[in-house]
Amino acid sequence: MDQKKLYGRWNFWEEFVGYPMMIFYWIKGEKISKMLVKRIEKVKQKSSQISLTDKRRNEFLIRYEKLDNFFSLHFKNIDASRNHNFEEKIEYCLEQYRKESTSLITSSNLMKLQGNFLNGAEATLFLYFALESKTKREIRLSDIMIGENSSEIFIDFLKDKKFIDENHNLIVDQKSSFIRIHRFLKDNHIINPDFQDTTIIEAMENEYNSNFDKGTFSRSITVKPNDFEETIYQELSKLFNIKH
Known part of the structure; x- marks a missing residue:
């Protein structure tokens, strides 16, 4: 100045x-x-x-x-x-x-x-x-998740598992696994299933300051989860009372 x-x-x-x-x-x-x-x-x-x-x-x-x-x-x-x-x-x-x-x-x-x-x-x-x-509000996880404080609980879980940092930035390389975790929540109605994948992608990009192209998203959800992901699903099931 x-x-x-x-x-x-x-x-x-x-x-x-x-x-x-x-x-x-x-x-x-x-x-x-x-x-x-x-x-x-x-x-x-x-x-x-x-x-x-x-x-x-x-x-x-x-x-x-x-x-x-x-x-x-x-x-x-x-x-x-x-x-x-x-x-x-x-x-x-x-x-x-x-x-x-x-x-x-x-x-x-x-x-x-x-x-x-x-x-x-x-x-x-x-x-x-x-x-x-x-005028600048972007769609976030809180807009697509069902249940009181669900997004806050999920964000804390992701921080604890070192998927994201304190500012919600994605810090893992395996985006496919990360996408499947969100798909798991959608399939079990923690993420509102009425939302299209494009809306979920937009919310994820805004929340995690990262890009998730539609092709990667579509391919990821067709792959069978590995043992690590199954462990994550079990923990999320306990956290959100999901029958898995």
Whole structure:
């Protein structure tokens, strides 16, 4: 980000205001992370009350793309990756703030950075939450699985078996076995059998950040399960009360 745009022109008299404020935050003020949490809670509540028409959605998208502040710069960069959850994205932005703040030698610039960061976070995350919940939602396992908390139980199972990592990324090479496990759940009505394979593939791709082409999917479900898969089926049967 342009340093002149962030900090503006330095004036020595600003230090008379900056130092007392900086000392106040050091002694009685809240940490930047706590102040950020309050801003996040505020915009979550505010964005949940927004009703997006097509016209307003497009306006929000344009505003989001044009955001130019310290927070938005780093948040949008890491948001482009699907390997991080929201909490990790926020921690990344805080880390960039800490790095920048330690390089500053004037109190006035430190206060400007703090204001830019918090106000930028509020503006950025308001649009992010409004757009994410209403225009960017993708079909996930929770949309195709039957039963309360079934998707959460299944995700925890896959993590425990090292099929996926903490961010739900697929980390096994044998996609065929992975596909057959989902087919097993569909055959036993844990995954809703009314959904077509194409919909299940889409949900899997969104959930596990991986590609499952239709040809591989079709071939995989015709193959007889191996001993390892049978063991997985037995464990899933106990987990979901399936008669297998």
